[in-house]
Amino acid sequence: MSGAMDRVTEPLPAGDATGTALSFDPWWWRAAPLSRAQAPTPPPTRADVAIVGAGITGCVAAAHLARAGRHVVVLDAHAPGHGGATRNAGYVGRSLKHGLGELIARDGRARAVRAYRELGTAFDAVKETVAEFGIDCHYRQQGRLLLATSAAMRDAMVREYTLRADLLGERFDVVDRAAQRDEIATDHYHGGLRIDDHAGLHPGLYHAGLLQAARAAGASIHAHTPVRGIRRDADGFTLALDAARLVAGAVVVVTNGYSGAAWPWLARRLVPFDAYQAVSAPIGEDRVRALLPGDRTFIDWNFDVDWFRRVPGDPSRLVFGGLTGGRDQDLGVMAQRLRARMLRIFPDLHDLRVEHVWTGRCAGTFDVEPRIGMHDGIHYAAGYCFVGVPMGTHFGRLLARRVLGAAGGESAFDLPLRTLPFYRGDPWWLPAVFRWMRRHDR
Numbered sequence: 001m002s003g004a005m006d007r008v009t010e011p012l013p014a015g016d017a018t019g020t021a022l023s024f025d026p027w028w029w030r031a032a033p034l035s036r037a038q039a040p041t042p043p044p045t046r047a048d049v050a051i052v053g054a055g056i057t058g059c060v061a062a063a064h065l066a067r068a069g070r071h072v073v074v075l076d077a078h079a080p081g082h083g084g085a086t087r088n089a090g091y092v093g094r095s096l097k098h099g100l101g102e103l104i105a106r107d108g109r110a111r112a113v114r115a116y117r118e119l120g121t122a123f124d125a126v127k128e129t130v131a132e133f134g135i136d137c138h139y140r141q142q143g144r145l146l147l148a149t150s151a152a153m154r155d156a157m158v159r160e161y162t163l164r165a166d167l168l169g170e171r172f173d174v175v176d177r178a179a180q181r182d183e184i185a186t187d188h189y190h191g192g193l194r195i196d197d198h199a200g201l202h203p204g205l206y207h208a209g210l211l212q213a214a215r216a217a218g219a220s221i222h223a224h225t226p227v228r229g230i231r232r233d234a235d236g237f238t239l240a241l242d243a244a245r246l247v248a249g250a251v252v253v254v255t256n257g258y259s260g261a262a263w264p265w266l267a268r269r270l271v272p273f274d275a276y277q278a279v280s281a282p283i284g285e286d287r288v289r290a291l292l293p294g295d296r297t298f299i300d301w302n303f304d305v306d307w308f309r310r311v312p313g314d315p316s317r318l319v320f321g322g323l324t325g326g327r328d329q330d331l332g333v334m335a336q337r338l339r340a341r342m343l344r345i346f347p348d349l350h351d352l353r354v355e356h357v358w359t360g361r362c363a364g365t366f367d368v369e370p371r372i373g374m375h376d377g378i379h380y381a382a383g384y385c386f387v388g389v390p391m392g393t394h395f396g397r398l399l400a401r402r403v404l405g406a407a408g409g410e411s412a413f414d415l416p417l418r419t420l421p422f423y424r425g426d427p428w429w430l431p432a433v434f435r436w437m438r439r440h441d442r
């Protein structure tokens with residue numbers, strides 16, 4: 001993204017063609033509203049397992065633990081799903097920020113292949129979970145088009161995916177610039193790769209299905225109940241709530257980008273960052289089909305990614321996102337910037353109007369790899385770096401096995417979780433890092 005792009009001054013198209021106001025709620029909440037008005041119900045004073053955070057990871061873990069007969073209490077500071085779970089793009093893939101080649105160079109082939117194979121397990125976990133709990137969330141293996149913003153980038157993508165094909169058996173097709181228009185009506189990109197089996201879903205409906213599965217299995221879910229602290233006792237844990245305490249035999253903390261005072265140890269090891277997304281006013285099914293004939297999930301290969309797709313469940317609209325790491329909390333300005341990025345790709349879309357724009361919080365670790373583990377007896381999973389839909393689902397299942405003491409809870413991502421001296425969970429230096437990344441992209 002250029003510096004000039006940072007200072008877009010064109011007026012914000014305030015609402016759709018019918019005059020609807022710009023909404024700052026995630027579009028996904030239309031089909032899957034959060035129970036925002038719900039008054040907190042007092043949690044019980046004892047539980048076998050307390051889960052802090054009712055996102056994807058928390059709900060999956062709760063469903064499996066409750067099905068195994070444990071008395072599970074899930075606590076969320078907001079409505080369940082308030083976090084990244086219902087704010088994401090619904091891309092389901094098999095990638096880390098570090099490519100397989102980079103990981104081999106850093107950690108050696110055995111560990112890199114093990115980590116990437118586990119990404120495959122996480123990818124499968126979403127499909128299996130949708131089937132197991134009968135979740136109607138537009139899950140579809142629609143394929144992904146990975147786009148290159150330079151010829152050199154495309155060559156690097158081909159090298160990386162050839163390595164994955166050789167070592168993991170993953171399949172891909174090269175889409176050259178001449179064939180690109182069969183997939184996407186733009187000459188902005190220098191071709192890319194198509195991965196046919198990658199999937200997409202509707203994040204709101206996916207999370208609503210997970211929450212329903214956890215409830216149906218018997219988990220007790222408590223909204224608007226922030227955990228203020230966790231103390232380890234002789235035979236379990238005590239969780240401090242605003243007006244009560246909860247004593248639990250085991251604790252699972254899955255607060256990801258929203259981690260804070262409940263467990264400062266975790267917050268000090270995560271780097272929270274914001275991502276932004278928008279949904280257009282209807283532009284017509286035919287027009288959307290003409291822009292994105294491939295009907296894939298589309299994303300480029302930059303650090304500072306742009307992504308876009310047809311809206312699942314409403315094919316007359318586009319959903320698009322980017323500007324990750326931006327700290328401008330004025331969502332109206334972010335809507336302008338996201339719109340400007342779409343116009344750079346599709347210049348004919350000058351009548352594009354933004355109807356919803358929102359932000360959500362992600363988290364990375366200092367080595368940009370997700371983590372699952374246990375510290376001081378507390379189970380955790382976090383640091384998904386943009387792959388929380390598959391990894392949150394997978395880690396939710398692993399966390400349940402770990403709490404149950406069952407086989408199959410091992411992970412290539414159970415590694416020491418490091419921090420930096422003096423870091424307390426506020427990455428004030430992040431804008432400089434993202435600026436550096438943008439320069440690297442250019």
Ligand SMILES: Cc1cc2nc3c(=O)[nH]c(=O)nc-3n(C[C@H](O)[C@H](O)[C@H](O)COP(=O)(O)OP(=O)(O)OC[C@H]3O[C@@H](n4cnc5c(N)ncnc54)[C@H](O)[C@@H]3O)c2cc1C
Pocket residue numbers: 052053054055056057058075076077078079080081082083084085086087088089090091092093225226227228254255256257258259260261262274275276277321359360361362363384385386387388389390391392
């Ligand atoms: C704009 C955007 C696009 C994204 N796109 C994708 C994508 O396409 N594919 C993908 O795989 N990933 C994507 N992600 C990342 C993904 O959404 C997250 O990694 C994932 O949702 C985080 O895991 P989670 O759902 O378990 O946690 P979250 O949903 O983030 O839940 C954490 C919960 O913890 C609660 N909490 C925090 N502190 C406390 C406390 N003290 N007491 C009680 N509760 C507490 C919060 O209220 C919150 O509900 C995207 C993220 C964003 C923001």
